Amino acid sequence: MGLQFGKTGIVGWLVLSAAIAFAHNHHALNGTWILVPSESNFAGGHEFQNGTITINDREGNIDVSRNFTYEDGGHRMVTYEFGADGPENATVREGKEMKTKARWEGDVLKVTTLQDGLTTVERFSLTPSGNLMLVVDRAGMGPLTLIFRRAG
Numbered sequence: 412m413g414l415q416f417g418k419t420g421i422v423g424w425l426v427l428s429a430a431i432a433f434a435h436n437h438h439a440l441n442g443t444w445i446l447v448p449s450e451s452n453f454a455g456g457h458e459f460q461n462g463t464i465t466i467n468d469r470e471g472n473i474d475v476s477r478n479f480t481y482e483d484g485g486h487r488m489v490t491y492e493f494g495a496d497g498p499e500n501a502t503v504r505e506g507k508e509m510k511t512k513a514r515w516e517g518d519v520l521k522v523t524t525l526q527d528g529l530t531t532v533e534r535f536s537l538t539p540s541g542n543l544m545l546v547v548d549r550a551g552m553g554p555l556t557l558i559f560r561r562a563g
Contacts, residue, residue, distance in 0.1 A: 437515055438468060440535055440536075440537065440543065441466055441469075443463055443465045443561075443562040443563070445461075445463055446559050447542070447558045450558040451555075451557045452556040453555060454555050454556075458481060459481045461479070462479035462557075462559075463477070463559075463562070464476070464477050464535075464545065466535065468520070509525070509526040510526070519535065520534070520536070522534075531548065538558070541561070542558050542559060543559040543561070544559075545558075
């Protein structure tokens with residue numbers, strides 16, 4: 412005899428399967444990613460010569476760190492790191508308070524940052540070719556689209 416499921420069993424199985432699939436996709440962003448400037452759109456802003464992003468999502472605790480270098484009359488290194496596990500987190504960076512919140516919207520990791528009354532929204536996702544795409548929406552500016560390949 413085959414297995415028999417009632418409506419509740421089938422719905423439960425579908426929910427569990429979807430949760431496992433989402434968790435797998437979330438963990439697919441984990442690791443260190445290296446900027447591919449030639450495939451990125453800087454929307455007229457500073458063009459980064461190089462950069463890395465490291466994402467670690469473990470059991471709902473999300474850590475994202477970034478390290479970018481761009482030309483600004485000389486090399487300038489821009490680094491920032493934050494951790495977010497759902498609730499809003501406040502961080503003081505360069506003497507200014509910054510509040511961040513990270514959450515999953517399907518397969519997209521969305522990070523919202525409020526600093527000096529301005530909101531920045533970052534969306535991290537995988538491209539069909541397996542690269543990391545970061546779309547950054549900033550108040551009063553066009554969106555940046557940065558492409559990264561997996562390190563190593």
